[in-house]
Amino acid sequence: MTPAAGDFFDEGALVGVLTTQPLDRVLDYAAPEGGCWPGAFVEVPLGPRKVLGVVWGAGRGDHDRAKVRSVIRVLDLAPMTPAMRDFLDRAAAYTLTPMPAMLRLATRAPGLGDAPAMRRVYRLGQSAPDRMTAARERVLGVLRDHGGLSFTQAELAETAGVSASVIKGLVKQGAVRDEDAPRDTPYPRLDPDHGGKTLTAAQAQAAEALRAGIRAGRYGTTLLKGVTGSGKTEVYLEAVAATLRAGRQALVLLPEIALTEQFLTRIEARFGMKPAEWHSGVTLTERRRCWKMVGQGGCQVVVGARSALFLPFRDLGLIVVDEEHDTSYKQEDGVLYNARDMAVLRASLSGGQVVLASATPSLESWANAQAGKYARLDLADRFGAAVMPEMSAIDMRLEELPGGKWISPSLKRAVDTRIARGEQALLFLNRRGYAPVTICRACGHQIGCDDCDASMVEHRFLKRLMCHQCGETRPMPTACPSCGAEDRLAPVGPGVERLEEEARALWPAARIAVLSSDLFGSARALKEAIEGIAAGDADIIIGTQLVAKGHNFPELTLVGVIDADLGLQGSDLRAAERTFQLLRQVAGRAGRASTPGAALLQTFQPEHPVIRAILGGDEEAFWAAEAAERQAAGVPPYGRMAGIILSAPEAQAVFDLGTEMARNDAPLRRIGAQVFGPAPAPIARIRGRHRVRLLVKADKAAPLQQALAEWTGQVTLKGDLRMAVDVDPQSFY
Ligand code: ADP
Numbered sequence: 001m002t003p004a005a006g007d008f009f010d011e012g013a014l015v016g017v018l019t020t021q022p023l024d025r026v027l028d029y030a031a032p033e034g035g036c037w038p039g040a041f042v043e044v045p046l047g048p049r050k051v052l053g054v055v056w057g058a059g060r061g062d063h064d065r066a067k068v069r070s071v072i073r074v075l076d077l078a079p080m081t082p083a084m085r086d087f088l089d090r091a092a093a094y095t096l097t098p099m100p101a102m103l104r105l106a107t108r109a110p111g112l113g114d115a116p117a118m119r120r121v122y123r124l125g126q127s128a129p130d131r132m133t134a135a136r137e138r139v140l141g142v143l144r145d146h147g148g149l150s151f152t153q154a155e156l157a158e159t160a161g162v163s164a165s166v167i168k169g170l171v172k173q174g175a176v177r178d179e180d181a182p183r184d185t186p187y188p189r190l191d192p193d194h195g196g197k198t199l200t201a202a203q204a205q206a207a208e209a210l211r212a213g214i215r216a217g218r219y220g221t222t223l224l225k226g227v228t229g230s231g232k233t234e235v236y237l238e239a240v241a242a243t244l245r246a247g248r249q250a251l252v253l254l255p256e257i258a259l260t261e262q263f264l265t266r267i268e269a270r271f272g273m274k275p276a277e278w279h280s281g282v283t284l285t286e287r288r289r290c291w292k293m294v295g296q297g298g299c300q301v302v303v304g305a306r307s308a309l310f311l312p313f314r315d316l317g318l319i320v321v322d323e324e325h326d327t328s329y330k331q332e333d334g335v336l337y338n339a340r341d342m343a344v345l346r347a348s349l350s351g352g353q354v355v356l357a358s359a360t361p362s363l364e365s366w367a368n369a370q371a372g373k374y375a376r377l378d379l380a381d382r383f384g385a386a387v388m389p390e391m392s393a394i395d396m397r398l399e400e401l402p403g404g405k406w407i408s409p410s411l412k413r414a415v416d417t418r419i420a421r422g423e424q425a426l427l428f429l430n431r432r433g434y435a436p437v438t439i440c441r442a443c444g445h446q447i448g449c450d451d452c453d454a455s456m457v458e459h460r461f462l463k464r465l466m467c468h469q470c471g472e473t474r475p476m477p478t479a480c481p482s483c484g485a486e487d488r489l490a491p492v493g494p495g496v497e498r499l500e501e502e503a504r505a506l507w508p509a510a511r512i513a514v515l516s517s518d519l520f521g522s523a524r525a526l527k528e529a530i531e532g533i534a535a536g537d538a539d540i541i542i543g544t545q546l547v548a549k550g551h552n553f554p555e556l557t558l559v560g561v562i563d564a565d566l567g568l569q570g571s572d573l574r575a576a577e578r579t580f581q582l583l584r585q586v587a588g589r590a591g592r593a594s595t596p597g598a599a600l601l602q603t604f605q606p607e608h609p610v611i612r613a614i615l616g617g618d619e620e621a622f623w624a625a626e627a628a629e630r631q632a633a634g635v636p637p638y639g640r641m642a643g644i645i646l647s648a649p650e651a652q653a654v655f656d657l658g659t660e661m662a663r664n665d666a667p668l669r670r671i672g673a674q675v676f677g678p679a680p681a682p683i684a685r686i687r688g689r690h691r692v693r694l695l696v697k698a699d700k701a702a703p704l705q706q707a708l709a710e711w712t713g714q715v716t717l718k719g720d721l722r723m724a725v726d727v728d729p730q731s732f733y
């Protein structure tokens with residue numbers, strides 16, 4: 001790839017190189033033999049090491065010229081586009097992240113500097129085989145359909161639906177050619193005209209609006225709101241098709257890896273081929289291929305997790321954020337960024353479109369649509385015969401239930417009916433493990449984690465206690481760790497495993513499946529379990545929030561929410577919003593096929609406004625009320641916030657620093673921002689580190705980042721003190 005004329009540094013010219021090393025500036029180097037250009041990926045010497053970097057521009061020249069070292073070499077990678085460099089700059093400024101950390105995010109593929117590895121590939125040969133079979137015909141058909149493209153043996157066998165021996169036979173006869181080719185090859189082309197569905201009138205209208213945005217070729221964000229099963233996916237796939245037609249690239253972000261597999265199959269049905277995948281479950285080789293091809297234009301569509309946003313797309317025309325309200329889009333460690341917001345930033349710099357899809361949008365996106373910053377499209381009805389489930393409350397104050405049991409007689413009767421009809425029921429409880437708390441009946445001691453301010457959760461399946469903060473586990477003791485009494489430890493409260501025990505006692509003949517992320521060794525095992533359930537392998541599903549995320553269970557007609565009040569406790573400003581979203585999503589799992597569904601919410605406070613809003617189904621009213629409250633309080637999305645978390649092994653040191661920061665708040669006061677705290681964080685100790693929070697509140701229009709940078713810049717972190725700055729915090733633990 002050649003740079004634009006004029007943008008070139010001749011050999012020996014001073015260039016500024018951004019590296020992935022934690023330095024606070026771009027370093028000066030001399031351009032190598034053959035010169036280099038802005039955006040070029042290079043290898044540079046740093047002390048005794050060679051490190052990866054990107055030419056960021058001209059050098060500053062404020063260094064002793066004699067000491068300036070030379071760029072070692074320009075790597076054989078597509079240069080980083082100006083839009084991408086701009087994106088990293090702006091994302092760094094927004095999240096207050098040092099640039100080297102940003103560049104690390106953007107280069108998370110192995111062996112980028114290595115010489116290309118080779119592999120064996122297969123193409124159409126010259127001769128015809130001696131004897132034609134159906135299997136052979138399919139192999140040759142696939143190769144013919146995909147012109148110049150080469151396949152690995154596994155890809156070819158899978159696409160043609162034949163065994164490897166069929167391919168080997170064809171090679172022997174010269175009908176198929178095999179040769180060595182670089183491992184990082186372009187992905188198969190996707191065909192926008194393959195496999196489109198006939199859309200309903202409402203879907204077609206929404207699809208056309210999105211296509212018009214793509215055709216315009218400039219930035220725009222659209223909130224695509226529609227109940228679960230209304231065909232949002234079908235609609236945004238039309239936007240993907242339009243992007244392909246325009247010769248640009250598309251990125252689809254999903255909130256959960258377990259959903260990818262189902263989704264890839266859907267893309268294949270729609271476009272004839274699978275797209276590239278990018279998430280933690282992808283092999284290192286595939287990661288490198290994806291990273292390189294995205295940059296070279298050898299990849300049209302990527303389906304991935306939030307970090308796919310930092311891939312070096314050459315010409316990104318569309319970003320879809322599916323289930324845009326999902327909290328997993330916020331990265332909570334390392335670089336603290338929200339993929340939904342960064343998607344909007346990235347598209348605005350690359351002249352692309354963003355589609356935010358959800359049945360229950362975040363209040364942020366709802367408000368942006370209200371304010372006219374985002375376009376909004378609504379799909380009001382479910383596709384086909386399916387209707388939204390009927391929702392009602394079970395008033396737990398009126399139910400007779402012995403201690404240690406959670407399935408009310410009313411809920412039991414409803415499940416009985418579904419089982420009798422051969423349908424599926426889901427019992428939803430957002431708590432992993434057997435019991436959240438274990439206490440000693442002799443002394444009252446509650447077993448906690450040694451390193452965290454959190455209780456140890458019993459996981460009976462694993463026969464261990466686990467801390468959900470740090471992941472530490474230990475065998476389930478028989479004696480109380482405090483008083484030593486034998487066999488007096490008792491579980492308190494329910495987790496999904498305990499609920500399973502109760503369900504087995506109530507429905508001994510039923511097939512019961514538990515879906516909780518910790519019960520599956522691998523993403524594959526989880527995926528198989530999900531497919532089995534979808535195929536009807538279970539009568540009763542017991543699940544955590546994992547089941548709320550987009551899985552499609554056609555036989556499911558009843559959702560019972562065990563504890564609808566669970567999310568309403570706590571002081572999180574988004575507690576109401578989150579509960580509303582989660583429960584609507586879970587309820588939306590019921591009745592996807594032609595049988596109508598029902599959702600029953602067990603609650604001790606049926607008159608709570610959030611529970612009433614969920615039951616009433618008047619979503620606009622709920623959002624309007626929630627928006628009014630936030631506006632009155634001046635909190636997001638109507639005001640700005642940043643969370644500062646200070647931590648250290650020593651409690652006193654953390655408090656002292658917090659107090660000092662709160663006192664020296666001049667940079668914040670200058671922009672009219674207020675600082676609250678220091679206060680112990682809700683989880684005051686994690687992994688042996690004491691945690692203290694400060695909260696900064698500012699007006700929507702205030703230049704918050706600048707002030708934060710100045711304010712936190714006054715602090716030098718001594719010893720083992722650490723500070724994390726979280727702009728637009730989503731969680732307050
Ligand atoms: P959402 O993304 O809103 O949950 P989907 O796009 O997954 O909805 O649609 C729900 C189901 O209905 C899917 O199985 C989908 O294939 C099917 N469906 C939606 N619209 C159509 C259509 N126009 N023609 C055929 N099937 C459709």
Ligand code: ZN
Binds near residue numbers: 451452467468472687
């Ligand atoms: Zn712990």
